[in-house]
Amino acid sequence: MANLHQFDVVVVGAGGAGLMAGLYASRTARTAVISKLYPTRSHTGAAQGGISAALGNLEEDRVEWHTYDSVKGSDYLGDQDAIEFMCQEAPQAILELEHMGLPFDRTPEGRISQRPFGGHTNNVTGKPVRRACHAADRTGHMILQTLYQQCLKNNVTFFDEFQVLDLLINDGKAVGVVAVSLADGELHTFHAKSIVFATGGHGRVWEITSNAYAYSGDGAAIVFRRGIPLEDMEFFQFHPTGIYKLGILITEGVRGEGGVLINGKGERFMERYAPRVKDLASRDVISRAIYLEIREGRGINGSNYVYLDVRPEVVNKYAALDGRTNPDGSPYQVTAEQLLKKLPDIIDFNRVYLGIDPMTQPMPIQPTAHYTMGGIPTNQYGEVVIDDKKTVFPGLYAAGEVACVSVHGANRLGTNSLLDLVVFGKYAGLRAAEYARGVDFTPLPSDPEGFARRQFEALRNGSGKENLTDISNRMKRVMFEDVGVFRTEEGMKRALAEVRTLKERYRQVRVSDTGKIFNTELLNAWELGNLLDVAEVITISALNRTESRGGHAREDYPNRDDANWLKHTLVWQRDGRFEIGYKPVVITRYTPKERTY
Amino acid sequence: MEVTLKIFRFNPEVDKRWHYETYRVNAEPTDRVLDLLEYVKGYIDGTLSFRRSCAHGVCGSDAVRINGMNRLACKTLVRDLGDKITVEPIMGLKVIKDLIVDMEPFFENYKKVLPWFINNSPLPADGKERLQSPEARERFDDTTKCILCACCTTSCPSFWGSDDYLGPAALVAAHRFIFDDRDEAAAERLQIISETSGLARCHTAFNCTMACPREIQITKAIGELKLATITGRLD
Ligand SMILES: Cc1cc2nc3c(=O)[nH]c(=O)nc-3n(C[C@H](O)[C@H](O)[C@H](O)COP(=O)(O)OP(=O)(O)OC[C@H]3O[C@@H](n4cnc5c(N)ncnc54)[C@H](O)[C@@H]3O)c2cc1C
Ligand code: FES
Numbered sequence: 001m002a003n004l005h006q007f008d009v010v011v012v013g014a015g016g017a018g019l020m021a022g023l024y025a026s027r028t029a030r031t032a033v034i035s036k037l038y039p040t041r042s043h044t045g046a047a048q049g050g051i052s053a054a055l056g057n058l059e060e061d062r063v064e065w066h067t068y069d070s071v072k073g074s075d076y077l078g079d080q081d082a083i084e085f086m087c088q089e090a091p092q093a094i095l096e097l098e099h100m101g102l103p104f105d106r107t108p109e110g111r112i113s114q115r116p117f118g119g120h121t122n123n124v125t126g127k128p129v130r131r132a133c134h135a136a137d138r139t140g141h142m143i144l145q146t147l148y149q150q151c152l153k154n155n156v157t158f159f160d161e162f163q164v165l166d167l168l169i170n171d172g173k174a175v176g177v178v179a180v181s182l183a184d185g186e187l188h189t190f191h192a193k194s195i196v197f198a199t200g201g202h203g204r205v206w207e208i209t210s211n212a213y214a215y216s217g218d219g220a221a222i223v224f225r226r227g228i229p230l231e232d233m234e235f236f237q238f239h240p241t242g243i244y245k246l247g248i249l250i251t252e253g254v255r256g257e258g259g260v261l262i263n264g265k266g267e268r269f270m271e272r273y274a275p276r277v278k279d280l281a282s283r284d285v286i287s288r289a290i291y292l293e294i295r296e297g298r299g300i301n302g303s304n305y306v307y308l309d310v311r312p313e314v315v316n317k318y319a320a321l322d323g324r325t326n327p328d329g330s331p332y333q334v335t336a337e338q339l340l341k342k343l344p345d346i347i348d349f350n351r352v353y354l355g356i357d358p359m360t361q362p363m364p365i366q367p368t369a370h371y372t373m374g375g376i377p378t379n380q381y382g383e384v385v386i387d388d389k390k391t392v393f394p395g396l397y398a399a400g401e402v403a404c405v406s407v408h409g410a411n412r413l414g415t416n417s418l419l420d421l422v423v424f425g426k427y428a429g430l431r432a433a434e435y436a437r438g439v440d441f442t443p444l445p446s447d448p449e450g451f452a453r454r455q456f457e458a459l460r461n462g463s464g465k466e467n468l469t470d471i472s473n474r475m476k477r478v479m480f481e482d483v484g485v486f487r488t489e490e491g492m493k494r495a496l497a498e499v500r501t502l503k504e505r506y507r508q509v510r511v512s513d514t515g516k517i518f519n520t521e522l523l524n525a526w527e528l529g530n531l532l533d534v535a536e537v538i539t540i541s542a543l544n545r546t547e548s549r550g551g552h553a554r555e556d557y558p559n560r561d562d563a564n565w566l567k568h569t570l571v572w573q574r575d576g577r578f579e580i581g582y583k584p585v586v587i588t589r590y591t592p593k594e595r596t597y
Numbered sequence: 598m599e600v601t602l603k604i605f606r607f608n609p610e611v612d613k614r615w616h617y618e619t620y621r622v623n624a625e626p627t628d629r630v631l632d633l634l635e636y637v638k639g640y641i642d643g644t645l646s647f648r649r650s651c652a653h654g655v656c657g658s659d660a661v662r663i664n665g666m667n668r669l670a671c672k673t674l675v676r677d678l679g680d681k682i683t684v685e686p687i688m689g690l691k692v693i694k695d696l697i698v699d700m701e702p703f704f705e706n707y708k709k710v711l712p713w714f715i716n717n718s719p720l721p722a723d724g725k726e727r728l729q730s731p732e733a734r735e736r737f738d739d740t741t742k743c744i745l746c747a748c749c750t751t752s753c754p755s756f757w758g759s760d761d762y763l764g765p766a767a768l769v770a771a772h773r774f775i776f777d778d779r780d781e782a783a784a785e786r787l788q789i790i791s792e793t794s795g796l797a798r799c800h801t802a803f804n805c806t807m808a809c810p811r812e813i814q815i816t817k818a819i820g821e822l823k824l825a826t827i828t829g830r831l832d
Contacts, residue, residue, distance in 0.1 A: 110729050
């Protein structure tokens, strides 16, 4: 094997979670960070609105309120011990980012500025609270940049544009990964004591999505093929405000600043669905409301979109009606100039992609596939747990969107993901390094690159009867229609059959590029295989759960059913067959009750 | 509408020399150039190679030359270009394959300006954030927007003409830290960028500012750096 590397810790992925893990692990262990994209291209850079912590810089806030809001937001499927841990760690995590130089926006006193976000409330008044720390509407960009810069400063070793294809296991332990170097197509084996997966989500399963092309579920699919279960895959978040047809995200921060949703009759319809917090209800609630409005013929001009309106006069009108005030008690009023400062990228997206100016025109929006709540099961230290008995898989860690701790349960609150990356990325890195210190290298299995090589060979030697793009488009369409915001048994059965047919058709694909250098066609084809596997797991998990909870809304089972379904789904692949199991939700202080906003 | 799409092609494993291929594709005026590239790759020639990820202008993967101007393919719409579109790799970096260039020299230049926060003073006693006024934060806001796409650097005649000029993107990174009043290494960075490979090579051609997809006022930022090296002041 020509390309063999040995490190104590290998981190796969260089977004917020991977960089945090790399930064912390490299303090005490020989660490490599492997990423298929240049680190600064990671999807963390797309995050707009903010990162939450009960700092209380602008008004009273408490860690307990953040915890309760997250438990409630998760529709009680989040594990409460992990949520408590995350919310407690949050203030320190934000301060640490500031100490690393992150340029947060500031209050007049020079402290980190905060804005309201959906589902985050003052638990006494029930009103939205300013909890989201922000850097304009490019908070994720600033987190990604800051962490990458700190990694450079600390000489973390990067393998940029290396795509991991397989996880190596020997003697019941994770012992390495196999990756392809995009520049020359060579396979490399990384022998390690600990491996951290931080590869992000799989939102490219759906047609309308806010997610990057890179969101192809690589990490989840890789470990799944090696027998590791995936947890709560039926729970995927559809964000209410994607740009019509394009899916590009319009941050909830727009509604935090006072923007409102308007239907074809000119009504602010969220008043009917969430009387207290209205446009700042949780995402699942708003996405469903938009669908229902459209179904009732109240889309704009009867079409399948509604408006998000942030014109200053509209913001001011509804702020006055709501009695919204500034921290000093004065009435909340905005000017176009202030909004331009707070939402420059949103305004730019509208100008470029729609040719409209949100200061004088409302934005056409529709729900867009956005965030993977499910994923590789872990505990709060990032250790991968493989069953319902908290059994840890030695040497294997996961953090960030690919992981399911679970702090987001059935529905993630906005700003909690960036927090999740920073907190659990750090602990995964620390644990991975600590574990590596205490053990020797386990030998690699024989022919470590065999499985990766065979996957590529299959894609190169198929009959060529089928076209990759057709298969991909079909999958996206079916999943968006039948395993999207609303679901039924009939629709999901149809989707499952279709996905299985597509998997068969996928075997007939043949990559036309026979070269080694930047063979992006081969890698796209491989990624489609991941998406198909993930789509199947999602659909199986969703079909089995005969209730509605958070992001999983079934028309045939419209209610939450705690008696039968207050539990996490686990799906394994064993001998080529899928098996479903369940594990209990951790409840500490908050007894499940009905969720209203 | 039908668009004639001319694309620079070079496959080092097959071609002795680069050439152009022309494709006729149906497009909506609101399609992104990236959508057209995806279409060609998906249905006409799978070997066409380019980088991309976010598809909405925030990750910096797909800087290319479109009708002679450096642009992000995902942030340039057909309606702004008409029915004849030429796509080529950005200039001044080695072409690896089709629209993919070697970004290593670009990132090496970035790293030279110490693009990381440096403050070795003790943290505030209460463990909280270092205070910074909204005005001080605003001072370097523009240069925090950079996504390292290289549109600016590879549009710069001084960069094409030399093999050691840091280029505008690295100077933008330097600006972001030099004008951050929490940072303590401004003097060191000013020293680095005032060496021969730095500021003096900028001849204010403005190409960079025109090329920046994030609309950073790059020439202005470089002007502020030049002034700072002369006056030694950062206000
Ligand atoms: C438009 C948008 C806006 C958002 N806004 C917010 C917000 O305001 N607040 C909030 O809390 N959350 C927000 N989110 C969610 C949040 O940004 C993401 O959940 C989070 O950034 C994911 O980070 P990550 O580190 O897990 O993954 P990423 O940042 O996506 O990183 C994944 C990494 O894995 C690498 N990788 C993937 N596969 C492989 C492979 N096979 N081999 C090698 N490397 C691989 C990639 O190169 C990349 O470096 C937003 C998301 C989107 C899409
Ligand atoms: S694909 Fe991310 S900037 Fe164009």
